[in-house]
Amino acid sequence: xxxxxxxxxxxxxxxGMTQPELAEKAGTGLRFVRDLEQGKKxxxxxxxxxxxxxxxxxxxxxxxxxxx
Amino acid sequence: xxxxxxxxxxxxxxxGMTQPELAEKAGTGLRFVRDLEQGKKxxxxxxxxxxxxxxxxxxxxxxxxxxx
DNA sequence: TGTTTTTATACCCGTTATGGTATAATTTAT
DNA sequence: ATAAATTATACCATAACGGGTATAAAAACA
Numbered sequence: 001x002x003x004x005x006x007x008x009x010x011x012x013x014x015x016g017m018t019q020p021e022l023a024e025k026a027g028t029g030l031r032f033v034r035d036l037e038q039g040k041k042x043x044x045x046x047x048x049x050x051x052x053x054x055x056x057x058x059x060x061x062x063x064x065x066x067x068x
Numbered sequence: 069x070x071x072x073x074x075x076x077x078x079x080x081x082x083x084g085m086t087q088p089e090l091a092e093k094a095g096t097g098l099r100f101v102r103d104l105e106q107g108k109k110x111x112x113x114x115x116x117x118x119x120x121x122x123x124x125x126x127x128x129x130x131x132x133x134x135x136x
Numbered sequence: 137t138g139t140t141t142t143t144a145t146a147c148c149c150g151t152t153a154t155g156g157t158a159t160a161a162t163t164t165a166t
Numbered sequence: 167a168t169a170a171a172t173t174a175t176a177c178c179a180t181a182a183c184g185g186g187t188a189t190a191a192a193a194a195c196a
Contacts, residue, residue, distance in 0.1 A: 003128055004129060018143085029184055031183095034143075034145090041113060043113045043184090044113070044152095044153080044184080046110050047184075059072070061071070061075045061123075061125040062130060064120075065126070099153095099155060099156075100154060100155075106174080111154095112183085115154080
């Protein structure tokens, strides 16, 4: 389904972090981290990259996944 | 450098489309397509995906490129 | 079971992305 | 070279993202 939100949540948990901790380290608001993990589609690119950067990742074009 | 903007521009040109044509097919504004190809960092995720979808792509987490 | 921690939802509000339009700059073609 | 097509830049208006806060729900734990 939504690989991005799942990716963030899995990475965060595998590092033993809470949402507030992730938001603090990424320099974003807590609300944003929650929207991200909830699969909100209208997020801003730079904010998402702030979070992914903590994991050594960033947003880039990938082949479309099958929709659900 | 900015793989996303380069990706869009290359795909668009390889399909022989102009920016207005791409915007029209993607259902976004022309200004957005221009911002995208210019490497604007604060774009909205869903809008970028509207464009990438035309090429069978979408945004997803990828390993970070060297910033240089 | 009850308590604590974590996550989800709801609200207000400042900031800003987007779309549209117009104009300038650049590229391409003749 | 000039002319046409394409792309870049600038401005305005509206919608909505993100931050903050408070509360509710859920999960984790003893």
